[in-house]
Amino acid sequence: MTNKVILGLTFMLILIVPAMSLHASAQTSYTITGAGSTFVFPLMDTWRVDYNKIHQNIQLNYQSIGSGAGIKLLEQKSVDFAASDAPLSTADQQKAPGVLTFPDSIGAITIAYNIPGMDKGLKLTGPVIAQIFMGNITSWNDPAIANLNPGATLPNQNIVVAHRSDGSGTTYAFTDYLSKVSPDWKTKVGQGKSVPWPVGTGGNGNAGVANIVKTTQYAIGYVELAYVFQNNMTYAFVQNADGNSFVEPTLDTVAADATAASANLPAADGDWSKVSIVNQPGSNSYPISTLTYVMIYQDMSTINGETQDKSTEVVNFLTWILNDGQQYSSGLLYVPLPDSLKKIGEDGLAKVTFTGGAVPEFGPIAALVLAIAIVSIIAVSAKTGLRFSAKF
């Protein structure tokens, strides 16, 4: 009885071990792993499906767990790339040296409001928005708002301010803009993924803020562009940097702002921590715009278990999203990358290398250890007569 068990197990191992090594060497399909931004997820998911149609051996596994968590995984070297709405901070750069950063899409933040009877197009300037979110302008018929909107009938009602309660790239970009246009905001509140809001109610996610604004009369909040369009919300036109017009947020006006910013952007291996594209010149530039980024290690062998072949496929995929992939953007209400921004990514991807020595495959080693363990357990138990089950 026991002899037969040992024999059977030995045969199984003889069959399994070569099969596992064979499997490892003949592998042709790859799963690219990425993690991070929830903002870019709908677009990333479209890319996943459409890239797989062209390259059937490539699967993308993208976890939309939030920008910060994506960066965390990149620092732990456990994903091929991270996607983030905010660039690496100086501290993060020290934790993950040698990371390339380049934009893969553009977002915009709209000022959504709910005033019964009023359509989109309330005119606001940056400083006025800052004063509202600081609680210094508390009523809709405040002269500061009324002067910008001659002819509009503004109600004598308290403004209900809604902001994000969770840390987010949207807040990062919005407070970036307010810090640039309002010195008052810069000194008292500042810029970050979560900031000390002087007033207001926090909603979780874009959906949370959008819900507060939609269901609460006389509310104001900042919401990502796509959410506002999809939910038919009313939103403000914001004064441009030149101060000569109030710009409606559309895919075109956001692209205009990003194009105006592209001349001053660093290369992919440069320092992105202070990069901001808000408030760019141009009469048609919507000022509250922001980039969303892809981050990868320049030396792909840094990542645990990476192979040279797979790293090539990762670069191919990322090159595709910068070019062919951009055609899916506008359908999903993302702003397609202008050529000047594409170039940053393409130049960066050209620098990607794979220097490390071949990483040993895990499969055969694991099988060997398993085989030794099983054999020794059987041997020991046969010798000592230890039984785990009843004897009869």
Next chain:
Amino acid sequence: MVDSLISNIISSKCVMLTIKMKKGSPHVDKIFKIIALAAATYVLVIIAMIVINLVTGSAPVWQKEGISFLTGSDWNSVEDRESYGAFPYIMGTLVNAGIAMLIAVPLSFGIGMFLSELSPKLLRTPLAMVIELLAAIPSVVYGLWGLLVFRAYIQDWIETPLHNLFGDQSIIFAGTPFGLDILTASIILAIMIIPTIASISKEIMLAVPNSQREAAYMLGATKWEAFRLAVLPYSKSGLIGATILGLGRAVGETMAVTMLIGNATGAAAIPTSLFQPGQTLATIMANEFAEASQGGLHLAALVGIGLILFIMAFVINVVAHLLVAKVVKSHEGAVLA
């Protein structure tokens, strides 16, 4: 060796049995002992690991802020301006849970009293089942219902009339009422903990021996007098235990509260008015943990919040044990006297 074992199997079963009883049982005993010990150590190991992680993870923020992490009300995670004080969130947790308990405890005891003393037997089982069903609803469902449905009623029927009646002069009804505030969060929280407290208090009251009630009735007691004289003294410690269980859930509840409490931060979150957005220890963690920066103190501060919450839960449990023990003791004394 193997051969001898096989020959053993072939030999008569009686012989096998005696061999097995003699040789096998010490092994089985040992294995049983090891498994039981492992299961018991598991609890201690997990708690120790949690404490170690919380303490080491939050050490940087205690070093920087010291005691003002508990007493300060500034909460700022902006780079180069970092400053963390958990006082508003400690207060928020206590106020939120406190109001919820004020609503939930009398209601739950009422439910328990009805089910154990007054309700017809036919009604008792279905009602108890419905209450237990309520306890099984996930908190996210309560949260969404509160956010999308209940909030509008609170705003129109409770908050606006109260605000119009007392105005901004009264402190606790000041502010623009629009439904996402401490009051709404507390009411939803109360609704969530009522099933827990009610079903346990029902069980406890039912466990009181019937002879006690009969004795009271024989002395001419009414239903209420019988309850007060016979049932209440017996179930006091159990009812305190049920309340504490509810409080434990109220303090730690995250999902539904985050959706409804309004999530103010820093000094703005110190609860003064019922109609004001607040924040609790659990919700600030849920809100900010995912995107907390790796470099600065933000993550450490949130872990520190976790430590405070852990200690709070620990204290609640210890106090509960002491209270129950005290009540049991005094009750025994009364019986002896």
